[in-house]
Amino acid sequence: MTAPLLRTEALNCYFAGLRAVADLSFEVRPGEIKAVIGPNGAGKSTLFNMIAGVTRPAAGRIFFDGIRIDAMPTFRRARLGIARTFQNLQIFRDMTVLENVITGRHMQGRAGVIGALLHVPSLRAENRAMADVAMELLARFELDDKADVLAGDLSFGQMKVLELARALASEPRLLLLDEPAAGLPQAEAVHIGKIISTLNRDGMTVLLVEHNMRMVMSLSHDILVLNNGMRIAEGDADSVRRHPDVLAAYLGGTEHA
Numbered sequence: 001m002t003a004p005l006l007r008t009e010a011l012n013c014y015f016a017g018l019r020a021v022a023d024l025s026f027e028v029r030p031g032e033i034k035a036v037i038g039p040n041g042a043g044k045s046t047l048f049n050m051i052a053g054v055t056r057p058a059a060g061r062i063f064f065d066g067i068r069i070d071a072m073p074t075f076r077r078a079r080l081g082i083a084r085t086f087q088n089l090q091i092f093r094d095m096t097v098l099e100n101v102i103t104g105r106h107m108q109g110r111a112g113v114i115g116a117l118l119h120v121p122s123l124r125a126e127n128r129a130m131a132d133v134a135m136e137l138l139a140r141f142e143l144d145d146k147a148d149v150l151a152g153d154l155s156f157g158q159m160k161v162l163e164l165a166r167a168l169a170s171e172p173r174l175l176l177l178d179e180p181a182a183g184l185p186q187a188e189a190v191h192i193g194k195i196i197s198t199l200n201r202d203g204m205t206v207l208l209v210e211h212n213m214r215m216v217m218s219l220s221h222d223i224l225v226l227n228n229g230m231r232i233a234e235g236d237a238d239s240v241r242r243h244p245d246v247l248a249a250y251l252g253g254t255e256h257a
């Protein structure tokens with residue numbers, strides 16, 4: 001069997017005594033779309049933040065491609081090939097769409113974001129190459145005609161796509177998507193879903209935290225269900241949908257789409 005791209009071992013995280021994630025071990029295999037679902041407060045964001053490097057686990061280990069990463073700063077995880085999007089969009093609204101993608105691209109380059117923004121002369125050639133790649137990405141997401149528009153002037157749906165494009169600009173091997181459909185009408189959620197599906201068909205491994213059940217059920221190869229920080233089920237859409245503990249956890253919840 002192929003080695004997992006991402007693996008956690010007995011992860012724990014506490015907030016003021018509350019156990020937000022409890023002894024959680026799970027894997028993401030290369031090439032799969034894995035979703036993490038669960039009712040509000042289940043621990044999804046906490047898990048996501050531990051993988052991205054925002055929150056330190058109290059105990060447990062995280063491995064990316066066999067390398068232990070749980071104590072690594074975020075930028076080193078990014079350099080290893082982990083990119084993320086944010087639940088609350090974190091695009092630069094006063095920069096153009098193209099510049100936003102280039103900031104993602106600079107995770108890869110020698111220049112760094114500051115160098116890019118200062119237009120250091122020796123870095124111009126590198127910047128031009130990055131701009132070309134960024135334009136290709138925008139074309140792929142049908143945002144190339146908006147390259148010179150300020151990101152803040154995009155529609156909300158386009159901003160979500162832009163954030164995805166920026167994350168991809170670093171050429172990651174693992175894409176962490178934090179509620180990519182949040183706040184979108186169903187038609188635009190379907191559009192984002194198609195983009196994710198195409199990326200995955202082209203080989204991208206995806207870890208998805210999402211409340212939109214239609215998206216989760218249609219996209220995911222494997223679904224991890226959390227409740228109170230613990231795994232209550234894991235498997236494909238059909239098995240998870242029918243699992244009695246999953247039904248019980250969601251009873252009275254609002255997440256069913």
Ligand SMILES: Nc1ncnc2c1ncn2[C@@H]1O[C@H](COP(=O)(O)OP(=O)(O)OP(=O)(O)O)[C@@H](O)[C@H]1O
Pocket residue numbers: 015016018019020038039040041042043044045046047
């Ligand atoms: N920074 C924090 N300080 C204190 N408690 C926190 C903090 N972050 C999360 N928690 C608590 O940890 C538990 C897990 O929260 P988490 O945000 O990970 O759940 P979630 O599954 O992402 O929920 P949602 O679907 O509402 O985003 C919750 O009880 C939450 O209140």
